[in-house]
Amino acid sequence: MIKHFLARQHLDQLFSVLSNAGYQVVGPTVKDNAIVFTELSHVEQLPWGRQEIAKPGHYQLTDTSTNRCFAWNTGPQGLKPWLFKPEQPLWQAEQTEQGLCFRQASIEAHPIAVIGLRGCDLAALKLQDQHFLQGPYPDPYYQAQREQLFIIAVNCAQSAETCFCVSTGDGPEATHSFDLVLDELEEGYLMGCGSEQGQAIFQQLTLGPQVSKDQLHTAQKQLADASQQQRQMPDxxxxxxxxxxxxxxxxxxxxxxxxxxxxxxxxxxxxxxxxxxxxxxxxxxxxxxxxxxxxxxxxxxxxxxxxxxxxxxxxxxxxxxxxxxxxxxxxxxxxxxxxxxxxxxxxxxxxxxxxxxxxxxxxxxxxxxxx
Structure with a gap:
């Protein structure tokens, strides 16, 4: 995959381009001392300089010495609540003069661009797709929102103590199911495309030339560092x-x-x-x-x-x-x-x-x- 450089000061341009394309931008922010995904209107809402300390029965945010907004790994929720909603009306019934009238609940979906998903989240999305879309009876509510989903994935630069995605084959690198993918460096981002929709957004951004060998080496080293995990799930x-x-x-x-x-x-x-x-x-x-x-x-x-x-x-x-x-x-x-x-x-x-x-x-x- 060919990647180009996006300077840190141009990250807000990505938000603008997505918004102008009709997407509601959803991404990570700090709420109740945790990283959660919610609707965002500007890049200042991202968790700049925050990282989690995760252990069994323990989750805590801490400040880092870097000015990164993706220095964390996970929070208590990822993409699932936006597709498989915690509460979903299915049908209504109304008593009329002609008797009971049944109707399906309206299907409400709108374009959403989610930024900050990791390899493990994309693997989970693929499994949710298998369950809700690829069986004999696809779920119409999940399907409607899934068709309007735009994903900006982020490769992990480190792993939390509780991460074990290497042993399940699902990280730390995002390898599928994204439209754009980022590697976060100190000076900015390496950006690659994974779909035609991603290419359309990609072409509207102020990007530098193809990334240098040093930048690519740094990104690869980050992935290698993130692959050093304490836990290993049995095969x-x-x-x-x-x-x-x-x-x-x-x-x-x-x-x-x-x-x-x-x-x-x-x-x-x-x-x-x-x-x-x-x-x-x-x-x-x-x-x-x-x-x-x-x-x-x-x-x-x-x-x-x-x-x-x-x-x-x-x-x-x-x-x-x-x-x-x-x-x-x-x-x-x-x-x-x-x-x-x-x-x-x-x-x-x-x-x-x-x-x-x-x-x-x-x-x-x-x-x-x-x-």
Whole structure:
């Protein structure tokens, strides 16, 4: 891929070009002491000079000595809420003189350009596409917004302690599903194109010549540094062994620590469990069916025909881990984990998905450690 140089002072031009093309610009900013994606109107809203310290059960922002806006890796959410919405009306019903009248909820979508997504987020997007678009019944709400999505990816220059995307094959370099991709250097950005839509935006920017060998070397060194990660998820063949260890004592060990709060599933960029609820007005003349995010850690998620099929936390954690790491391979041809590490840092008690998987695939009891 041929890349050109975009000076730091011209980053605001990218925002202007996207806005003039009709896109709502969505990107990272600091809110409630975390990096979150929201609508942005100018580059000053980006998290300049901020980086996260992520550990099991710990997430904290800190100032850096550099003037970069992509010096962080992840926050509590990525792209998922913008396509698979936490609350999605599906249909309405209204009592009329002719009887009940049903109609599909309106499909609302508009052009969105998302800047700052990493390789793990793009891998998660590809999995969400498989689930919502490539099955026998594509989701019309997801599909409508997906078709109007423009993605500016950013290659990681470092990894957080909780990152393990190298072992899942999903980072730190963005290699697919983007329109433009950036490498952030001290003096600016190396920009490359990944689509015709990206090329159209690319041609409207004030870009320097093709990047120099020194700049390319710096970007490659950053990727190499980001590839040095502390955690390594077992390979996919090993993860299939999880289904052979359903009564391993480690399931109870983790259940003794797990709060069944569902934080891991909420921050996971690939989880797609949902439930449906009905609401009506006080006169019972109008009703609405709404799809809401759900979690397999909820008791009600396993409630069928008057019976709780996963009554204990160990059953629910086992369901999540088996489905995510083993059964997804049968459904989608790969594990459902993209190595972002969000579930590790946002778990209130610091349960480490990678450590648990390593213990369980070995099929041997685990010696308890201080927690």
């Amino acid at each position: 996919e063949d090993s993860l299939l062994k999880l289904t052979e260890n359903l009564e391993h004592p480690q399931w109870q060990d983790v259940a003794d620590r797990c709060l069944a709060c569902g934080n891991c599933t909420l921050v996971c960029p690939t989880c797609f469990c949902s439930k449906q609820e009905s609401t009506s007005d006080i006169k019972l003349q109008q009703a609405e069916q709404v799809r809401l995010w759900d979690s397999c850690f909820s008791e009600q998620h396993g409630y069928i025909a008057g019976k709780l099929f996963r009554p204990e936390i160990r059953h629910r954690y086992r369901q999540w881990l088996l489905h995510k790491l083993a059964n997804w391979q049968q459904q989608y041809g790969r594990s459902g984990c993209v190595g972002c590490g969000r579930c590790i840092s946002w778990c209130p008690v610091g349960i480490d998905l990678v450590a648990e998987a390593q213990i369980l695939v070995k099929g041997t009891p685990h010696e308890p450690t201080d927690r």
